[in-house]
Amino acid sequence: MTRHRDLLLLATVLASALGLAGCSAAGVPAPAKPAPTAIAGCTPASARLRVTVDANNSFRFVPADVCLRVGGTVTWTNTTQGVDHTSTDEPSLAASASDATIPKGGHGWNLRLPVGHSAHLTFKQAGIYHYFCIPHETLGMVGVVDVVG
Numbered sequence: 001m002t003r004h005r006d007l008l009l010l011a012t013v014l015a016s017a018l019g020l021a022g023c024s025a026a027g028v029p030a031p032a033k034p035a036p037t038a039i040a041g042c043t044p045a046s047a048r049l050r051v052t053v054d055a056n057n058s059f060r061f062v063p064a065d066v067c068l069r070v071g072g073t074v075t076w077t078n079t080t081q082g083v084d085h086t087s088t089d090e091p092s093l094a095a096s097a098s099d100a101t102i103p104k105g106g107h108g109w110n111l112r113l114p115v116g117h118s119a120h121l122t123f124k125q126a127g128i129y130h131y132f133c134i135p136h137e138t139l140g141m142v143g144v145v146d147v148v149g
């Protein structure tokens with residue numbers, strides 16, 4: 001009986017190892033992260049109506065987390081001297097699916113942010129929007145807008 005259980009355990013471990021090896025060898029992307037979660041402490045009372053996000057020289061959106069009230073506006077500004085950015089929430093353009101999430105009823109976007117330019121967007125649908133910069137997504141240039149009503 002004990003031996004049978006040991007064999008089962010061994011088989012399970014082997015299957016896991018083979019499964020993992022098969023995934024990385026075939027280049028299959030890692031499973032998507034869990035469903036987007038709200039920004040801690042983001043409530044209608046704490047949410048803002050106007051937020052400016054800098055797209056900076058360090059390939060970051062600052063602030064990366066925005067707690068916005070329904071009907072609020074986010075303005076992205078390229079504050080660099082020579083780096084073009086985008087603000088993009090378009091799943092088909094994302095390297096990682098978890099970097100481009102759109103809540104049900106919401107819309108994605110793709111805003112170009114050349115040096116010295118700004119672009120803004122008004123959010124009418126509550127939910128969590130993960131977005132990224134097309135050329136710098138894999139460097140970690142990602143952000144989230146949590147829209148609460």
Ligand SMILES: [Cu+2]
Nearest residue numbers: 085086133136
């Ligand atoms: Cu960028």
